[in-house]
Amino acid sequence: MKVLVLGAGIIGASTAWHLLDKGHDVTVVDRQSGAARETSFANAAQISVSYCEPWANAQAPAKLLKWMFRNDAPLLFRPQLDWRQWRWGLQFLGQCNDAAFERNVQQLVALGAYSHAALKDVVRATGISYQRLERGIAHYYTDQASFDAAGHAAELMRRYGVQRRVVSTAELLAIEPAFQPFAHRIVGGTYTASDESGDARVFTEKLAARSAARGAQFLFGHDVLRLERSGGAIEAVQVRDRSSGQSQRLSADAVVVACGSWSAPLLRSVGVDLPIYPGKGYSATFRILQPERAPFVSAIDDEVKCAMSRLGDELRVAGTIELSGYNSTLDTPLARARCRMLAERVEQVLPGVCDTRSEAEGGNPRFWTGLRPATPTNIPYIGRTRLDRLWVNAGHGTLGWTHGAGSGKAMAALISGERPQMAFGFLGFDDGGAQLAHSRA
Ligand SMILES: Cc1cc2nc3c(=O)[nH]c(=O)nc-3n(C[C@H](O)[C@H](O)[C@H](O)COP(=O)(O)OP(=O)(O)OC[C@H]3O[C@@H](n4cnc5c(N)ncnc54)[C@H](O)[C@@H]3O)c2cc1C
Numbered sequence: 001m002k003v004l005v006l007g008a009g010i011i012g013a014s015t016a017w018h019l020l021d022k023g024h025d026v027t028v029v030d031r032q033s034g035a036a037r038e039t040s041f042a043n044a045a046q047i048s049v050s051y052c053e054p055w056a057n058a059q060a061p062a063k064l065l066k067w068m069f070r071n072d073a074p075l076l077f078r079p080q081l082d083w084r085q086w087r088w089g090l091q092f093l094g095q096c097n098d099a100a101f102e103r104n105v106q107q108l109v110a111l112g113a114y115s116h117a118a119l120k121d122v123v124r125a126t127g128i129s130y131q132r133l134e135r136g137i138a139h140y141y142t143d144q145a146s147f148d149a150a151g152h153a154a155e156l157m158r159r160y161g162v163q164r165r166v167v168s169t170a171e172l173l174a175i176e177p178a179f180q181p182f183a184h185r186i187v188g189g190t191y192t193a194s195d196e197s198g199d200a201r202v203f204t205e206k207l208a209a210r211s212a213a214r215g216a217q218f219l220f221g222h223d224v225l226r227l228e229r230s231g232g233a234i235e236a237v238q239v240r241d242r243s244s245g246q247s248q249r250l251s252a253d254a255v256v257v258a259c260g261s262w263s264a265p266l267l268r269s270v271g272v273d274l275p276i277y278p279g280k281g282y283s284a285t286f287r288i289l290q291p292e293r294a295p296f297v298s299a300i301d302d303e304v305k306c307a308m309s310r311l312g313d314e315l316r317v318a319g320t321i322e323l324s325g326y327n328s329t330l331d332t333p334l335a336r337a338r339c340r341m342l343a344e345r346v347e348q349v350l351p352g353v354c355d356t357r358s359e360a361e362g363g364n365p366r367f368w369t370g371l372r373p374a375t376p377t378n379i380p381y382i383g384r385t386r387l388d389r390l391w392v393n394a395g396h397g398t399l400g401w402t403h404g405a406g407s408g409k410a411m412a413a414l415i416s417g418e419r420p421q422m423a424f425g426f427l428g429f430d431d432g433g434a435q436l437a438h439s440r441a
Pocket of ligand 1: 006007008009010011012029030031032035036037038039040041042043044045046047048222223224225258259260261262263280281282283307318319369370371372373394395396397398399400401402403
């Protein structure tokens, strides 16, 4: 089959790779000059199969309300004059109960396990290196009440087969001694040995290059202008070369929309309405000055809700979520405050380990922002739409790197007429299952 993949982030690149495995003829279109130039560019680097709880839980509405006016809030809902944002918010609230939480966790765990196996297969098959560290993820707490609640969460996750261990401060420091300077603030933690970290951008770029070597065609620097619909099917995709300005019409047996947050407006233009909304996040990457004191274990800081991962001789720290529209600028007072917060936190937790100085002070931090394609359930849409030939692989929110390899593999299987072996509600196949009963798709 001739398949057109729209988007070359981790999801599009992985979809392309697995489609090649199935013997399809693949073309990938992306507006950027290379793969992984948008949300897959500088994320927190965690393959966090075991830390996959959705944001929507019974306690979330009260927390959100409390955080609404705080610039340093981990999850910030900034109301816009956009009814889709409000609709997304209402659907999110609809998921804030124990039954929905458990249902969503089950699917996220299933996709995570499938995806982890798929990632390992890809790495084995390709030998791609991407600063991978198989040292697990540690989540540390500075507040006793939150640590107590973590015990319940770990118990719940263990019911779904997630091996998350509750650990004392001493055990945590034995697992990762680099947090010793912050030990006086840590009341305890949890640890999952099977989780990993690695650079999503490097992996995605290399996977795209290997796919090109296997015969996939990559049209970088091409905007997807329009999906052309005729009756109940997609006829073609209009793309335009950014440098020459020339447009062309591409047709295929299957078109996969993997445009991250931008999938929603693109799909809506042909009447497929999925609640994917951008959740803006930030990261900072610092040069490591003292390698012997820098952590190898990837970490989640519960207090400021950020994640830290070592990527070779650099440390990546990332976090916070703002639901405030399609705005990816770093040049606002709020964005500057958030970047500063990340630098300050690294200095508190790992004093002197990284060069956290600002540019004005002679440092060279790299700040970045990306738009997570968020769904109210945290569960991505993988499957077919009601339009013939139109497929979707989008809405991976906070976990697109974790779920990337498996989402690509599952998409390729579905297009090839196979059923992936996992307990997951695929769009267009299992509607009425655990996916939101939301869409006109
Ligand atoms: C701060 C932060 C930290 C994160 N940390 C983690 C983590 O530790 N672990 C984890 O698993 N996940 C993490 N994530 C989430 C993860 O990065 C995303 O879920 C993932 O990158 C989404 O991948 P994607 O391929 O769907 O989207 P993208 O990477 O955004 O790819 C979409 C592609 O589509 C292209 N595109 C869009 N519209 C058009 C158009 N009209 N024409 C042509 N091309 C188009 C874009 O150029 C882009 O390349 C984090 C995200 C953020 C923001």
